[in-house]
Amino acid sequence: MYGLGILNGFMVTLKNFIRRPFTISYPEQRAPQHPRFRGEEFTWYEERCTGCASCAKFCPLGIIRIVTHPSQETPAEGDSYAIDVFDIDIGRCMFCGLCVEACPYDALFMGSGFEEAKYRRQDLVISVERLRTAEKRPSTWYRPQLEAQNYDPRRGEPMTWQGAGREPWPYHLPLRPTTEEMTTDREAKP
Amino acid sequence: MPMRSEPVTVNVGPQHPSTHGVFRLRITFDGEVILDAEPVFGYLHRGSEKLAEERTYTQVITLTDRLDYVASMTNNQAYVLACEKLAGVQPPERGMYLRVIAAELQRIASHLMATGFLLNDLGAFATPLMYCFRERERILDLFEMLCGARITLSYMRVGGVFQDAPEEFWPALRIFLGEMPHYIDEYERLLSENEILVTRTKGVSVLTVDQALNGSVTGPVLRATGFPWDLRKVDPYEVYGRVKFDVPLGRAGDNYDRFKIRIDEMRQSLRIVEQCVEQIEPGPVRADVPALVRPPVGDAYSRIEGPKGELGFYLVSDGSVAPYRFKIRSPSFINLTVLRDMLIGWKLADMIVTLGSIDINMGEVDR
Amino acid sequence: MAFLEGNALFRNLYCLLAGNSGNAQHCGRDGLLPAGWEWLAFALVGFAITFLLLSAFLLLTMFYTYLERRLLGRFQGRIGPNRAGPFGLLQPVADAIKLLTKESIVPQGADWLLYNLAPLMMVVVMFMVLAVIPFGKHTFIADLNVGVLFIIAVTSVNALAVFMAGIASGNRYALFGGMRAVAQLISYEVPMVLSIVGVLLLAGSLSLVEIVEAQVIPFFLLQPLGLFIFVVSASAEMNRPPFDQLEAESEIVAGYHTEYGGMKFGLFYLAEYAAVLTTSGVIATLFLDGWEGPLLPSHVWFLMKVFFLAFIFIWVRATLPRVRIDQTMAFAWKFLLPLGIINVFMTAAELLLFGHEEAGGQGIVLSTADLWLMSVVNFAVAVVGIGAFSRLVSLRTPALPVSAPKPSAAEVV
Numbered sequence: 001m002y003g004l005g006i007l008n009g010f011m012v013t014l015k016n017f018i019r020r021p022f023t024i025s026y027p028e029q030r031a032p033q034h035p036r037f038r039g040e041e042f043t044w045y046e047e048r049c050t051g052c053a054s055c056a057k058f059c060p061l062g063i064i065r066i067v068t069h070p071s072q073e074t075p076a077e078g079d080s081y082a083i084d085v086f087d088i089d090i091g092r093c094m095f096c097g098l099c100v101e102a103c104p105y106d107a108l109f110m111g112s113g114f115e116e117a118k119y120r121r122q123d124l125v126i127s128v129e130r131l132r133t134a135e136k137r138p139s140t141w142y143r144p145q146l147e148a149q150n151y152d153p154r155r156g157e158p159m160t161w162q163g164a165g166r167e168p169w170p171y172h173l174p175l176r177p178t179t180e181e182m183t184t185d186r187e188a189k190p
Numbered sequence: 191m192p193m194r195s196e197p198v199t200v201n202v203g204p205q206h207p208s209t210h211g212v213f214r215l216r217i218t219f220d221g222e223v224i225l226d227a228e229p230v231f232g233y234l235h236r237g238s239e240k241l242a243e244e245r246t247y248t249q250v251i252t253l254t255d256r257l258d259y260v261a262s263m264t265n266n267q268a269y270v271l272a273c274e275k276l277a278g279v280q281p282p283e284r285g286m287y288l289r290v291i292a293a294e295l296q297r298i299a300s301h302l303m304a305t306g307f308l309l310n311d312l313g314a315f316a317t318p319l320m321y322c323f324r325e326r327e328r329i330l331d332l333f334e335m336l337c338g339a340r341i342t343l344s345y346m347r348v349g350g351v352f353q354d355a356p357e358e359f360w361p362a363l364r365i366f367l368g369e370m371p372h373y374i375d376e377y378e379r380l381l382s383e384n385e386i387l388v389t390r391t392k393g394v395s396v397l398t399v400d401q402a403l404n405g406s407v408t409g410p411v412l413r414a415t416g417f418p419w420d421l422r423k424v425d426p427y428e429v430y431g432r433v434k435f436d437v438p439l440g441r442a443g444d445n446y447d448r449f450k451i452r453i454d455e456m457r458q459s460l461r462i463v464e465q466c467v468e469q470i471e472p473g474p475v476r477a478d479v480p481a482l483v484r485p486p487v488g489d490a491y492s493r494i495e496g497p498k499g500e501l502g503f504y505l506v507s508d509g510s511v512a513p514y515r516f517k518i519r520s521p522s523f524i525n526l527t528v529l530r531d532m533l534i535g536w537k538l539a540d541m542i543v544t545l546g547s548i549d550i551n552m553g554e555v556d557r
Numbered sequence: 558m559a560f561l562e563g564n565a566l567f568r569n570l571y572c573l574l575a576g577n578s579g580n581a582q583h584c585g586r587d588g589l590l591p592a593g594w595e596w597l598a599f600a601l602v603g604f605a606i607t608f609l610l611l612s613a614f615l616l617l618t619m620f621y622t623y624l625e626r627r628l629l630g631r632f633q634g635r636i637g638p639n640r641a642g643p644f645g646l647l648q649p650v651a652d653a654i655k656l657l658t659k660e661s662i663v664p665q666g667a668d669w670l671l672y673n674l675a676p677l678m679m680v681v682v683m684f685m686v687l688a689v690i691p692f693g694k695h696t697f698i699a700d701l702n703v704g705v706l707f708i709i710a711v712t713s714v715n716a717l718a719v720f721m722a723g724i725a726s727g728n729r730y731a732l733f734g735g736m737r738a739v740a741q742l743i744s745y746e747v748p749m750v751l752s753i754v755g756v757l758l759l760a761g762s763l764s765l766v767e768i769v770e771a772q773v774i775p776f777f778l779l780q781p782l783g784l785f786i787f788v789v790s791a792s793a794e795m796n797r798p799p800f801d802q803l804e805a806e807s808e809i810v811a812g813y814h815t816e817y818g819g820m821k822f823g824l825f826y827l828a829e830y831a832a833v834l835t836t837s838g839v840i841a842t843l844f845l846d847g848w849e850g851p852l853l854p855s856h857v858w859f860l861m862k863v864f865f866l867a868f869i870f871i872w873v874r875a876t877l878p879r880v881r882i883d884q885t886m887a888f889a890w891k892f893l894l895p896l897g898i899i900n901v902f903m904t905a906a907e908l909l910l911f912g913h914e915e916a917g918g919q920g921i922v923l924s925t926a927d928l929w930l931m932s933v934v935n936f937a938v939a940v941v942g943i944g945a946f947s948r949l950v951s952l953r954t955p956a957l958p959v960s961a962p963k964p965s966a967a968e969v970v
């Protein structure tokens with residue numbers, strides 16, 4: 001009434017004029033990012049992956065392509081599959097994380113970055129080479145063991161495959177024991 | 191002698207700056223007065239209901255994110271409730287509390303968005319919108335802590351939530367709860383007493399209780415007419431029976447009430463979150479449900495009070511891993527059906543505001 | 558010849574060319590041009606001055622577009638454009654380059670001539686106003702003795718330009734914008750002129766220079782109601798929020814310039830922002846004592862006042878929602894017009910009451926004490942008037958207008 005409401009509004013905008021802006025100029029400044037952030041590029045530990053393709057099956061969009069071959073003539077424990085192809089088409093990925101949730105061996109993690117813009121669609125497919133060579137900075141999303149270590153992908157060291165799992169997994173490359181070892185002194189091993 | 195003029199038909203949308211997405215209205219104007227209005231939808235149809243028939247129950251959660259993409263949490267919640275009803279799963283206490291906290295935060299975020307855009311449609315050059323987004327951003331930060339994403343959250347799972355909240359979530363939530371009331375006060379000071387806004391919205395596009403009930407309207411649009419209907423009270427689900435809150439009601443059912451009621455509901459949501467934070471106990475967050483849920487043959491309908499109205503999911507199971515039929519009762523779509531009655535006789539400028547006050551989301555309307 | 562006598566720079570330029578011949582008699586030496594060619598000197602000088610002024614003004618306008626976006630950003634808690642150049646200062650240049658390099662499209666069904674003419678008209682009108690505004694002591698192109706009348710006359714052409722653009726585009730949103738333009742711009746002329754009348758009564762002249770010189774105390778103290786009405790109706794004339802009906806973005810997309818692109822849109826954009834500066838200049842001249850001010854040079858004072866007013870316009874834009882078109886009209890006719898009339902009558906009565914004829918017959922003169930008394934009275938009247946009218950006048954359009962037989966959309970198409 002009497003235009004007082006309008007004046008009140010002017011005061012509010014003036015107050016905000018004096019305040020610091022709440023936006024930031026992005027490439028130079030960055031908003032804090034929580035370690036759980038489901039980033040775009042994936043982190044994958046070949047040492048931990050058995051090629052079981054649970055992740056591919058759980059993906060609602062079916063965009064993970066996995067091709068494997070038995071890596072030894074006689075796969076002893078059924079986990080000796082070498083990965084030939086592990087393509088994730090992030091051009092269609094919605095970063096729901098269901099693949100990460102599905103992975104029983106803690107081999108696949110969400111990434112922590114988000115700057116994956118490319119000029120061509122085919123560049124958006126993350127190939128197995130890239131997954132192998134990329135710096136391993138996994139998101140702690142759905143990985144309580146990482147959260148328990150207070151791991152923050154944006155800070156500190158990249159995560160090693162030994163550290164990323166729920167338990168030290170002895171049946172993986174490259175520390176995989178020989179078939180002989182496994183049959184003989186299995187109990188003696190920790 | 192009445193002046194004769196020739197009606198002119200204008201296509202408002204699908205590419206119009208304030209149709210909230212790809213919504214089209216065919217409007218017949220006499221000068222600036224609306225003679226007839228015909229909503230046309232379907233520009234954002236993605237066939238979610240059909241897509242769901244090809245996906246497992248867990249995978250469908252990602253589809254529900256994309257219905258009302260500014261309120262993913264409540265969509266998730268409504269869907270997992272339907273699944274739990276179908277599969278006969280009881281989520282653990284802590285899981286339910288976390289869901290309610292998340293859903294109420296989402297309600298605040300959604301109402302912030304609705305308020306901001308309504309004021310933007312009123313012509314306040316993006317200022318209230320930016321202020322609303324500032325606080326929404328903080329809610330999204332909280333969501334990022336909870337589940338790693340900001341918009342398409344996929345936080346809830348059949349039988350609870352996928353993971354407990356991290357340590358730093360609780361202090362951050364407390365800070366937010368402490369500061370948010372001041373920000374709500376700021377919006378009120380900025381505009382709700384503003385004479386221009388009051389003259390623009392009071393008494394405009396009135397929806398009567400009868401019209402609303404006949405049109406099956408729900409949510410803030412119905413409560414603005416003064417009809418007390420809030421599923422959180424009427425049919426309490428999850429832990430809503432254990433928290434105290436009021437259901438704000440409007441009186442006139444005009445655009446102003448629809449605007450005001452959302453601001454009041456934000457305060458009530460804050461109250462609910464506060465009580466939940468007090469009541470929540472440590473414990474498991476997810477019931478022991480297999481990754482591939484196989485509910486018994488049967489059907490279930492579950493509904494919640496979404497930010498925009500009654501959000502319901504109807505699921506039919508044939509015993510397999512994917513739903514046989516998945517039906518969405520989306521509040522935005524049903525609330526839109528009364529739009530024509532609300533528009534006729536009002537002006538072009540009112541049309542935009544009325545559309546904003548219903549708070550539609552095209553992702554949900556077209557599905 | 559006012560500028561010749563007033564400003565040293567211009568006088569010297571003229572002297573250099575024309576020397577002692579012609580109008581200016583104080584050069585004291587011969588010019589470059591032979592006698593009888595003064596007209597050429599005059600034309601050249603006039604051209605040079607206009608060029609200088611327009612360039613300076615365009616630069617200022619460009620800076621203002623940057624300022625507006627930046628300040629709006631701050632009002633909204635954002636940073637605003639900060640990429641092009643230091644602090645984003647080159648943003649207007651980048652915008653101009655972008656607009657200039659765009660294809661100039663004339664939509665099918667548009668009236669070619671009117672469509673292309675409208676943006677030009679809009680800009681030219683804005684520049685014509687500059688002719689009479691005194692930017693500083695002795696700095697003006699022309700001191701017309703009907704300066705105020707000139708401004709009012711020239712700015713009303715604006716309505717025609719907008720209407721032309723709206724009609725010629727062949728777009729229904731543009732048509733809405735054009736219709737609104739005619740209704741709104743013409744309506745707001747009336748209170749605007751009325752609000753100036755008070756100033757004219759006090760100053761006793763239509764010349765802007767004399768108005769500034771007549772301000773013993775700035776007229777905003779004597780004419781608070783007049784200032785309020787002028788600012789409000791000027792923002793309606795300039796199509797600024799809360800009266801930006803002509804291009805109401807959320808309602809009619811972009812209104813009259815929906816169909817314009819490239820530099821034609823750029824001209825509208827330019828005219829719109831230039832209008833803020835010229836209007837601020839006019840307000841500063843009429844109400845804020847123009848270039849006068851202690852210590853600093855007069856041009857600086859003038860610019861400071863202009864940018865202060867521009868800041869207020871930006872602030873208003875950042876805060877207020879838009880008024881509906883019928884309420885806009887009602888506001889002009891039911892609210893501003895009566896207040897304007899009150900203002901005129903009050904000022905006239907006060908002049909009769911306090912004023913006394915001076916011996917020389919220079920019109921009515923008031924003593925400074927009387928002026929302060931008048932100021933107090935006028936402020937009281939302004940507050941009471943605005944309060945009373947906002948109570949009395951309901952801008953709310955009542956219930957639904959009777960919509961006779963409703964034709965369905967199908968019938969109409």
Ligand code: SF4
Nearest residue numbers: 059093094096097099
């Ligand atoms: S994040 Fe989701 S969409 Fe992307 S690959 Fe994993 S399961 Fe598929």
Ligand code: SF4
Nearest residue numbers: 049050052053055103
């Ligand atoms: S990433 Fe995990 S789920 Fe996928 S194939 Fe490897 S072990 Fe299996």
